[in-house]
Amino acid sequence: MFDQTTEVSGSPVVSGMFGRNPVFRDIITANPEMEKIFHVIEKVAGTNSTVLILGDSGTGKELIARALHDLSGVSGPFVPVNCGAIPDNLLESELFGHEKGAFTGAISSKPGRFMLANNGTIFLDEIGEMTPNLQVKLLRVLQERVIEPVGGVKSQPVNVRVIAATNVNLWEKVQEGSFREDLYYRLQVVPIELPSLSERPEDITILANHFSHEYALQNNRRPLVFSPEVLQVFGRYRWPGNIREFENLIERLTILVDGDAVYVEHLPRYLCEQSDVDGFDWRSSELPEDGLDFNSVVDSFENSLIMQALERTKGNKKAAAELLNLNRTTLVEKIKKKGIGVKRDEEETQLKAAR
Ligand SMILES: Nc1ncnc2c1ncn2[C@@H]1O[C@H](COP(=O)(O)OP(=O)(O)OP(=O)(O)O)[C@@H](O)[C@H]1O
Numbered sequence: 001m002f003d004q005t006t007e008v009s010g011s012p013v014v015s016g017m018f019g020r021n022p023v024f025r026d027i028i029t030a031n032p033e034m035e036k037i038f039h040v041i042e043k044v045a046g047t048n049s050t051v052l053i054l055g056d057s058g059t060g061k062e063l064i065a066r067a068l069h070d071l072s073g074v075s076g077p078f079v080p081v082n083c084g085a086i087p088d089n090l091l092e093s094e095l096f097g098h099e100k101g102a103f104t105g106a107i108s109s110k111p112g113r114f115m116l117a118n119n120g121t122i123f124l125d126e127i128g129e130m131t132p133n134l135q136v137k138l139l140r141v142l143q144e145r146v147i148e149p150v151g152g153v154k155s156q157p158v159n160v161r162v163i164a165a166t167n168v169n170l171w172e173k174v175q176e177g178s179f180r181e182d183l184y185y186r187l188q189v190v191p192i193e194l195p196s197l198s199e200r201p202e203d204i205t206i207l208a209n210h211f212s213h214e215y216a217l218q219n220n221r222r223p224l225v226f227s228p229e230v231l232q233v234f235g236r237y238r239w240p241g242n243i244r245e246f247e248n249l250i251e252r253l254t255i256l257v258d259g260d261a262v263y264v265e266h267l268p269r270y271l272c273e274q275s276d277v278d279g280f281d282w283r284s285s286e287l288p289e290d291g292l293d294f295n296s297v298v299d300s301f302e303n304s305l306i307m308q309a310l311e312r313t314k315g316n317k318k319a320a321a322e323l324l325n326l327n328r329t330t331l332v333e334k335i336k337k338k339g340i341g342v343k344r345d346e347e348e349t350q351l352k353a354a355r
């Protein structure tokens with residue numbers, strides 16, 4: 001069986017999960033930055049301060065917002081609003097509610113999400129998409145803690161914790177004039193910046209195992225086991241869609257891979273092609289300013305060629321050796337030395353024996 005508790009991408013997998021507040025149990029991580037974020041959340045949870053969560057798409061902003069809400073122990077609900085997904089003309093009534101007859105189609109009065117979140121938390125996702133008109137109204141709510149339903153004459157007090165999130169650079173929006181500076185400062189009383197998945201090498205193996213168990217359960221099959229080479233490819237890929245993209249891939253592999261073991265040949269091609277070593281793309285002929293580690297780059301170049309040859313020949317080492325103009329024995333030796341994946345059927349036998 002592959003050992004998935006040792007090194008991935010040069011970083012030892014540490015378990016940072018012991019002693020952590022159970023509210024964070026759905027957030028799988030061993031990353032020190034994430035641990036710091038948990039401490040910030042613990043500190044801010046008991047207050048009513050506005051929190052702004054920054055991070056690329058799929059980094060877990062909503063997951064963090066929910067944990068913050070759960071930890072705060074408030075009696076009201078967690079109400080998420082995706083400001084980017086609701087048309088501008090509807091967002092105001094969606095947030096603040098409306099009175100009967102406020103606009104065509106308003107046949108009865110309706111409470112907004114702020115009111116629904118009373119004594120709880122409202123999560124304003126994609127806050128950067130909010131129009132200037134609504135930004136002013138939101139600022140007023142944050143400052144005065146009252147809302148004005150569309151078509152209404154009376155302000156209504158609300159007691160709501162506001163968490164906002166964005167994957168755009170809000171400060172850039174402030175500078176180009178599309179986001180109000182006063183609202184920006186009002187929102188980011190406590191800013192939390194989530195690292196992207198490529199900045200969390202220690203999370204790759206534990207997340208792979210976590211999702212593999214989750215989707216195994218859902219699909220009524222045994223969890224996948226990843227070859228060391230596959231984990232290396234995972235560790236080198238940039239994951240533009242971050243944890244969501246990673247999760248989707250593991251779900252896909254759970255459905256498509258026959259047997260329990262995942263080899264490089266099972267991975268989508270782009271994953272292997274786009275992964276590079278420590279930020280150095282071996283396809284580029286330029287030596288980086290600050291140099292590189294010759295052995296690891298050459299090693300990675302070799303690995304990549306061998307992996308591609310094995311992938312193209314569906315694991316047939318004789319054919320792969322021919323593609324690379326190598327003796328079969330030389331290739332087999334390299335594969336063994338590099339641990340690139342024991343012969344598929346041998347591995348299956350080992351897996352069976354280990355069970
Ligand atoms: N650390 C983690 N452990 C386990 N699952 C995670 C983790 N981070 C994110 N996820 C999962 O990844 C998916 C995306 O997370 P989430 O929706 O919180 O991201 P997001 O930053 O809000 O994304 P977007 O910018 O697209 O709105 C969810 O299915 C979530 O459960």
Ligand SMILES: [Mg+2]
Nearest residue numbers: 061062125165
């Ligand atoms: Mg989100």
